[in-house]
Amino acid sequence: MNIGEVAERTGLPPKTIRYYEDIGLVKPLRDTNGYRAFRESEMHKLAFLGRARTLGFSIEDCRNLLALWEDSNRASADVRAIAKEHLAQIEAKIRDLQEMRDTLSTLVRDCAGDDRPDCPILKSLGTEYASERRS
Amino acid sequence: MNIGEVAERTGLPPKTIRYYEDIGLVKPLRDTNGYRAFRESEMHKLAFLGRARTLGFSIEDCRNLLALWEDSNRASADVRAIAKEHLAQIEAKIRDLQEMRDTLSTLVRDCAGDDRPDCPILKSLGTEYASERRS
DNA sequence: TCTTGACCCTCCAGTGACTGGAAGCCCCAC
DNA sequence: GTGGGGCTTCCAGTCACTGGAGGGTCAAGA
Numbered sequence: 639m640n641i642g643e644v645a646e647r648t649g650l651p652p653k654t655i656r657y658y659e660d661i662g663l664v665k666p667l668r669d670t671n672g673y674r675a676f677r678e679s680e681m682h683k684l685a686f687l688g689r690a691r692t693l694g695f696s697i698e699d700c701r702n703l704l705a706l707w708e709d710s711n712r713a714s715a716d717v718r719a720i721a722k723e724h725l726a727q728i729e730a731k732i733r734d735l736q737e738m739r740d741t742l743s744t745l746v747r748d749c750a751g752d753d754r755p756d757c758p759i760l761k762s763l764g765t766e767y768a769s770e771r772r773s
Numbered sequence: 774m775n776i777g778e779v780a781e782r783t784g785l786p787p788k789t790i791r792y793y794e795d796i797g798l799v800k801p802l803r804d805t806n807g808y809r810a811f812r813e814s815e816m817h818k819l820a821f822l823g824r825a826r827t828l829g830f831s832i833e834d835c836r837n838l839l840a841l842w843e844d845s846n847r848a849s850a851d852v853r854a855i856a857k858e859h860l861a862q863i864e865a866k867i868r869d870l871q872e873m874r875d876t877l878s879t880l881v882r883d884c885a886g887d888d889r890p891d892c893p894i895l896k897s898l899g900t901e902y903a904s905e906r907r908s
Numbered sequence: 909t910c911t912t913g914a915c916c917c918t919c920c921a922g923t924g925a926c927t928g929g930a931a932g933c934c935c936c937a938c
Numbered sequence: 939g940t941g942g943g944g945c946t947t948c949c950a951g952t953c954a955c956t957g958g959a960g961g962g963t964c965a966a967g968a
Contacts, residue, residue, distance in 0.1 A: 642944065652945090653927060661925095671934060673945060682899070689898050694873045697925065707895050717894050718886035725877045728870050735867045738829045742860045751853035759852050760842050763824050764817070777915065787916085788956060796954095806963060808916055832954065 639676040648684045655684060663687060663701060695724055774811040783819045790819060798822060798836060830859055 645652045658664050659674070664683050666674040676684075683704060690700045699720055706712040748758045780787045793799050794809070799818050801809040811819075818839060825835045834855055841847045880894045 640945075651927085654925085656946095657926060671945085672947095673934085685901065686898050691925090692873075693877055693898075694870070703895070703898065706892075707899060710890055712890045712892070712895075713888040714884055714890060714892035714894075715886045715888060717892045718881060718884040721877055721881050721884070721894050725874065725881055728874050728877065732867060732870045732874065735829070735863050735870070738827075739860065739863050739867065742828055742856055742863065746853060746856050746860055749849055749853045749856070751850045753848040753850060755845055755847045755849060757841075757847070757849035757852045759849075759856050760838070760847075763821050763828075763838065764842060766820065775916075786956085789954085791917090792955060806916080807918095808963080826954090 639678075639681060641674050641676070644676045644681050644684060647681060648688050650684055650688050658684065658687060661697065663697075663704065693724075694728060695720075699724060774813075774816060776809050776811070779811045779816050779819060782816060783823050785819055785823050793819065793822060796832065798832075798839065828859075829863060830855075834859060 641652045641655055644650075644655060648655075650658075655664070656674075659666060664676075664680050664687075666676045666680050669675045686704060686707060687700050690703055691697075695703065702720060703717065706717050745759045745762055750756070776787045776790055779785075779790060783790075785793075790799070791809075794801060799811075799815050799822075801811045801815050804810045821839060821842060822835050825838055826832075830838065837855060838852065841852050880897055883893045885891070
């Protein structure tokens with residue numbers, strides 16, 4: 639299987655697949671012409687990686703998850719620990735973004751958005767918050 | 774005002790302040806010894822930038838917001854447009870993350886997390902979703 | 909006066925996970 | 939044999955910093 643077909647079947651761009659080889663996530667064979675020759679198993683690994691990345695796992699997490707996937711003696715606790723940690727990070731990120739959203743949506747709501755210069759958004763950005771300069 | 778004091782008063786690391794000068798966001802004067810000499814106005818700009826970055830605005834957005842802040846003839850509509858666009862991106866990101874969180878938390882919940890290899894997380898990552906390979 | 913330590917300077921490289929582009933083979937159909 | 943698409947490698951760029959090396963400057967204390 640050439641890289642193009644793998645790309646189509648996994649949904650990953652060829653560039654990304656080459657990159658994953660570069661960093662040692664997959665090790666395709668080579669045809670005599672130098673083209674990468676993917677076996678089914680490599681393709682499945684790439685599909686696995688694509689799905690793990692979709693769930694936001696880092697490349698290093700992916701590397702570890704892939705190793706566990708290939709290890710029939712794994713403990714599901716190890717997998718779960720990685721996922722749980724990642725989940726916690728996602729939840730933290732969501733909270734950060736929600737805070738930004740809440741602040742921003744208030745500011746946007748209160749801004750007239752006309753041709754006058756008066757603007758609560760700039761006013762807020764230009765003003766020290768009460769929470770600053772403490773501690 | 775030396776960079777250290779500005780760092781303390783704005784909460785931005787010195788490295789970041791130097792970087793902001795590099796990319797033209799601030800233009801501090803220089804003492805004869807080569808040290809950066811910040812005026813109050815520069816410090817306020819940096820504080821503004823710090824708050825805009827806290828709200829997740831990109832550096833380019835910050836550059837534009839700063840220009841509007843300094844422009845007494847601005848139209849608040851221009852500020853609002855930037856903020857609204859950014860808000861939309863944040864909301865999209867939140868939705869993405871919530872989807873990840875929902876999938877992940879289900880998988881984590883269903884995983885025994887013991888010393889056996891059986892694991893719904895890996896199973897899910899290793900399996901084509903029904904939504905894949907369509908269209 | 910000398911030393912120490914905190915501060916400041918510049919420049920370069922690295923981060924994560926790709927992505928774009930240049931330059932150049934390879935293969936197949938016409 | 940020619941054209942076009944696919945494949946190769948390698949280099950540079952993205953974003954917003956961050957770390958570190960190597961070295962100058964300043965003020966307080968011995």
